[in-house]
Amino acid sequence: MPVENSDNQSCPDYSNEQLRMISEHPCYDPKAQHKFGRMHLAVAPKCNIQCKYCIRDNDCVNECRPGVTSKVLTPQEALEKTRQVLEEHPFIKVIAIAGPGDPLANDETFETFKLIKEEFPNVIICMSTNGLALPDRIDDMLDAGVQTLTVTVNAVDPEIQRQICDRVVYNGKLYKGKEAAELLINNQLEGIKRAIEAGIVIKINTVLVPDVNDDHVVDIAKKMNELGVFIMNIMPLIPQAEYAEWRVPTEEERKAAQASCEPFVSQMRHCRQCRSDAYGLLGEDLSQMSEERRNMVKMETLRKSKTKSDKDKDD
Ligand SMILES: C[S@@+](CC[C@H](N)C(=O)[O-])C[C@H]1O[C@@H](n2cnc3c(N)ncnc32)[C@H](O)[C@@H]1O
Ligand code: SF4
Ligand code: SF4
Secondary structure, eight states, rough: OSSSSOTTEEEEOHHHHHHHHHOTTTOOOGGTTTTTTTOOOOOOOOOOOTTTOOBSSSOOSOSTTTBBOOOHHHHHHHHHHHOOOOOOOTTEEEEEEOOOGGGGOOOOHHHHHHHHHHOOSSSSSEEESSSSTHHHHHHHHHHHHOOEEEOOOOOOOOSHHHEEEEEEEEETTEEEEEHHHHHHHHHHHHHHHHHTTOOEEEEEEEOOOOOTTTHHHHHHHHHHHHHHHOEEEEEEEEOGGGGSSSSSOOHHHHHHHHHHHHSSSEEEEEOOOOOOTTTEEETTEGGOOHHHHHHHHHHHHHHHHHHHHHHHHHH
């Protein structure tokens, strides 16, 4: 069944199973965001590239941005956390690994997913990567049960990419400058193509960096359309690291970028730029709540599920 989208979009035909996953994934379907939650397991601290806007931090309790976590977990700790959280919050349907580094640069990612898939075969397994190692790890990802995947694509032109990331380590070798940017883009495009062929549903993240890639996002969207990417998430730059002095794109600039890309790839407009250990509904990160507030949310969830089962019995 083709997914509803613009006329000139070369969307693959999605299977019923893929459509079910999309409808239960709070980032892929805006209607799912108030019903279903996701949990990020922070098991992946290392990264194989250095984006000029990224700072990865552990022990951050109060900061709410990508790349931070309170603690890096081992695969076994991640499994135990999943047991506890899914029991208390059964509305969480997606178990994801999104850092604090790059999931494909950490073998713990695959160990964790295998443990989780064995015990919770019905959850949606999701991952977020820069895509450098994607062509090499598709089979490992399929073995580990990955079904939905986000790739961060900030440029499809190496001259623009090198202004955002110009250092990558691939097969033990350091690449710099334009060569690094070219390698990253080629692997991302090849990896996305192969992942889609393998049945993985793809979202891309694009960090909107004013005066660097803002006029270029539409070229990214056109390329993603050719590949059959499901949805594109244009996120505003959080100024830090080498981009600490850069300006944040205005709301108008972000909306204009989304509008220019919409004819080519559907746009996600409800991203919360979550932490690497966020869990719960998108707008209600339980990792950031006090014990007391968490218990209130838990009681409310139990109350709602009891009301629903009472209503189902009556019907
Ligand atoms: C922390 S990364 C983890 C996954 C993976 N390493 C990646 O880059 O896709 C998750 C997302 O946060 C984004 N991100 C990191 N630092 C950011 C910043 N300063 N401003 C906006 N987005 C940022 C990344 O580009 C990526 O899309
Ligand atoms: S790929 Fe992800 S974790 Fe690595 S430097 Fe870039 S944003 Fe940070
Ligand atoms: S950062 Fe955005 S895309 Fe990722 S889990 Fe949060 S809301 Fe979804």
